[in-house]
Every structure is written in structure tokens, then in C-alpha cells.
Amino acid sequence: MQNPGQNRQVPLIICLFLSILILAVFWQVQYHHFIILDDYVYIVENPHVNSGLSIENIKWAFTTSHASYWHPLAWMSHMFDCHIYGLNPKGHHFNSVLLHMFSSMLLFIVLHKTTGAPWRSAFVAAMFSIHPLRIESVAWATERKDVLGAFFWMATLWTYIGYVRRPGLLKYALIIFSFSLGLMAKPMLVTLPFVLLLMDFWPLGRVGIREYPTIEPESGKRKASPAWLVIEKLPLFALAAASSIVTYWVVRIRGGINAEAIPFPWRLANGVVSYLEYMGKLVWPSELAILYPHPSDSLPLLQAAASFAVLAAISILVLVHAKRYPYLIVGWLWFLGTLVPIIGFIQVGAQSMADRFTYVPHVGLVIALTWITSEFTSSWRRRKAVLSIVSGLIIFLFSTSTAYQLGYWKDSIALFSRAVQVTSNNSLAHLFLGVALASEGRLDQATIHFSESIKIKPRLSALSNMARTLVRQGKLEEAAAMYSRALQVAPYDATIHNNLANVLVELGKVKQGVLHYKEALLIQPELAEASHNLERALRKLAKNEAGWQDE
Secondary structure, X not given: OOOHHHHHHHHHHHHHHHHHHHHHHHHHHHHOOOOOOOHHHHHHOOHHHHOOOOHHHHHHHHHOOHHHOOOHHHHHHHHHHHHHHOOOHHHHHHHHHHHHHHHHHHHHHHHHHHHOOHHHHHHHHHHHHHOHHHHHHHHOHHHHHHHHHHHHHHHHHHHHHHHHHOOOHHHHHHHHHHHHHHHHHOHHHHHHHHHHHHHHHOOOOOXXXXXXXXXXXXOOOEEEOHHHHHHHOHHHHHHHHHHHHHHHHHHHHOOOEOOOOOOHHHHHHHHHHHHHHHHHHHHOOOOOOOOOEOXXXXXXXXXXXXXXXXXXXXXXXXXXXXXXXXXXXXXXXHHHHHHHXXXXXXXXXXXXXXXXXXXXXXXXXXXXXXXHHHHHOOOOOOHHHHHHHHHHHHHHHHHHHHHXXXXXXXXXXXXXXXXXXXXXXXXXXXXXXXXXXXXXXXXXXXXXXXXXXXXXXXXXXXXXXXXXHHHHOOOHHHHHHHHHHHHHHOOOOHHHHHHHHHHHHHOOOHHHHHHHHHXXXXXXXXXXXXXXXHHHHHHHHHHHHOOOOOO
């Protein structure tokens, strides 16, 4: 007979193991740099953040639509780091690791308390902790919103368990409080009320046939009708709806939604295919990249149809066996449902998919796979030994892979070089690699990647960065041609007009330069740089007309 004291020690040992495992795998991120994609926009060059916590900065966090999202708690988290560590990335990265560690332990505690299966719960938490797809969320300073949101996701699950066991107004208020904080960290938490309903079915076993909650005498469990369980969560759904509206409005006004650029059938096809890609990367997480280009130039109809057929077949299968294997449908719907806001049906950003999007959704898949494996091996003679060895091997392999792939995140050049290596037609990866190389003074290499980016897609940022680099190389004629090409893409960009004028004046084509300075000021009258440059050019032009050598 087992010692009750030993049983109480098992969760503590597992939490300690998870902590050591996470720190061992992610320890190296402390020595990584900020990366040029978003870290500078969010932290380094953001005066509201890099000046630390203050009343004014907190007010800004609650009222800004900067970076296309409303997530005041994430902003304040960055402010706190800057207040303590300044712009030393070490502390920023380490705090993200700590948040990830706390989320992992909370996930274990939630599963253990609701299922009474410590080792299965430990395996799910370990997979959540060290899978290579967690790298982007933990190692990217900008994604503080991801690890912070996940922490409040797990905290909300924990408070919900306490409420289910002993319902009360105060405990329900704690659920709302935790959920609200999560929404202010990352709007993706809008799907959490849906997951709570899934947990009512399994493992909490709250679904009954009665209209109002009652206690089942046989099991001591509090049962309720599905309708009542939905009504119980209406305040949470209301918060989720409000957050969705605010998020959509903010992203829309900031121009983050690419609905017009990518037609809905293409977005739908890409979303369906992405579900299968995320499932595949759970099992075989290779060729990971910070940016996966959107296949917006082709519609993978055949691939999308096949992917949809697979998703439908799995859905039917888990539905048919829902009564016998309830964890299958809960885990599967957790995965499908939590990805809906970020699967790309409403396109935000230029990516086709992203590793960070799997941070919470993959938990559902791992739960389903872990519990069904335990079920199917229940008759094995040496089941515990075999499962222990296999689980340990899986955790070791994924931990090793994560530790290795974290090396690509040490700086921007390594990160975007990797993205260029493992993806094709990745215009943005070439662009950011070029920017990183140019910032290090490696101008010849930078122009190679800017050229490649332009060849794939001649976006304004690639053209303007190429032009600036050509100016630094002294290739003014080529720079002028590149700025002129940029104006074909964005004819009403005052900065491009000003920069082109600067190059033209430098080439001695002062009259042409004056025309572009004037155009810049017509577009943006408050552009002080153009106004100052125009005055200088006019003085130079006057001297030329007075007898100096003209162009």
C-alpha cells in the first residue's frame, strides 16, 4: 500500500522536475540579443516602454493601438522589464522563461487535480514546456504577450476548478478577474470560455440532464444541463466578445488586416492546410522559421481539399467515440477551436502560419494523444516500464532539439539566415536579413538579400532599404533609380520623395530635387526634414542661377 505522504510529494517532485527541465533547455536565451523584427518597435525604440513604469506610460498602455493590438498588460510587462533591466535583453528573456515555467507547472496542477493522473499530466506539461514549437513564444521578447497570456489562461483554469468544487460568487469573480487579465495580455484568450465548456464534459464530468445544478449521489459530482453550463459562462463570453470587437477595430484602423490583398477562398484554403501543418510539426518539428510566407500567389485547392477531408474524418471519428473516449473530442476541439482566431481566416500580417500560434492549441492534441495511448496500452504486461522509457526518450529528444534550435535565435542574422534556408520565396525573410546585415556594415551581402526580396515581391520597405544601402555604398545613380521605383509602389510617401530629392541634389540635379521636396511637403506639410532640405536646395539653386556651375 502506497504511503499518502509519498502521493502528496509526487506533484512537488514533478513541478521541480519541470522547473529544472525548462531552465536547462532555455537557459541560453539570456545571452540572446533583441531581434530587428518588432523587438525595436515594441521595446528598444518605444519611449513609452523603454522609460519604464510610470503613470503616464500606464495610461498610454491602456489607450494606445501601437503595434496593431490592444494588450495593456503586455505593454506594462515590457515596461516593468525596462524599469528593472533597462535595455539589457538578458532580463527580458529570463522573465519570459519564468512565465513559461509557471504556466507549465499550472498546466500540470490543473490536469492532475481534474484527472487524478499525475504521470500523464506530467507528460503533457513536459511537452508543453520543451517542444521546439515553444521557442518562438519564449525566445522572442516581443512575444511576452504569448507567455503572459498563457500564464493567465492556466491561472483561469485553476480558478475555475476551485469554483467547480465549491461554487461561490467570490470564486467566480476570481475567474472573471484572471480571464480579464489574460485578455489584456493577449486577445487570443477569447476562446477560453469555449475550453471551459469542453472541460465540463471531460475531465470535470459536469454535464447532466437536469435543468439546474445538482449533486449526483453516486459520485458526489455537481451535474448541470449543457444549457445551464453555457448560461453560467455568459459573462466570460461577453468579455470575449468585447475583446474581439476591440481587437478587430484596433487591427483594422492600424491596417493590419489583409482581407483585400488575400481573397477569402485563399485564406480559407491556407487555414485548412495549416491545421495539418501544425499537427505534423507537433510530431516532427523540423525546418522551423520565424516567417512562413503566405502562398497568396497560388490556391492549393487539391491540398486544401485533402486537408479538409482529413480534418473531417478525424472529427467524425472522435465524435463517434466521444462517450467512450471523452478526452479525444475534448482534446481535438481544444486544438481546432483555439486556433480559429489565428488560423488566418481573417488575415492579420503576412505569414501563412506561425509556430507561436500553437502555444496553447497544441495542449489539446497532446492531452488526446497521451490519454488514448494510456488507454490502448492498459493491457500490456510491462506497460509502466515501456511508457516510462518511451516518454523519457521523447522528452529527451525534443529537449535536445529545442536547445539546438534555440541557437538560431541568438541574433537577427542567424535567425533570418535560417528562415531563408528552410523556406522558399520568403520575401520578408530576405528583407529582414538584409536589414540585419546592413546594420552590421555588411552592405554587399545586404544588397544581395534586398535584391532577392524585391525579385519575390517589390514591397516598399525592400525598395527603400535597398536605396538607402546603395547611398551608403556611394552608388547614387542606382539609389535614385531605386527610390523612383519605390515611388511607383507608393507615390504618396513623403519620406521617399524627400530621400529621392536628397540623392538628386547630391548628384547635382537640384531642380529635380526641389520638385520632390515640394511634393513631399504637399503630402506631409509637417515633415520638418523636407522643409529644411528644400530651403537648402533653393539657396543652392539661387547660387547656381547667379553664376555658379549649374547642373
